[in-house]
Amino acid sequence: MSVTIYHNPACGTSRNTLAMIRNAGIEPQIIEYLSAPPDRATLQDMIRQAGLTVRQAIREKGTPYAELGLGDPALTDDQLLDAMLAHPILINRPFVVTELGVRLCRPSELVLDILPSPQQGRFTKEDGEVVIDAQGRRVNG
DSSP, X not given: OOEEEEEOTTOXXXXXXXXXXXXXXXXXXXXXXXXXXXXXXXXXXXXXXXXXXTGGGBOOTTSSTTTTTTTOTTOOHHHHXXXXXXXXXXXXXXXXXXXXXXXXXXXXXXXXXXXXXXXXXXXXXXTSOEEEOTTSOBSOO
């Protein structure tokens, strides 16, 4: 079963998500979306399959969101998608795609809902939060 992560290595949430995928014994296809963004159809499909609106999939922090006036409620989904494709930093991360579903993994533990394999051991996030115990079971949630 294939797993794809749209990854930003500078993002702690994205790094934690990738590490949990690997903790399940899976080596995913890693797409560094800032340099290789998805095409419009792929982005729309990921957003739809994740159960999000286009607006929910936009990242505001650390992006040109405000400068581009993207908070304007009159903007259409097509206009928002145009902005995301022109400025991939606006695509919230990380999106993970598996045969079990698509999630915007914020928080990173959301990836556990769509992984085809169980966690293989303890996992602690970069901030020290224990997510998976030594037996591979979720600590919370």
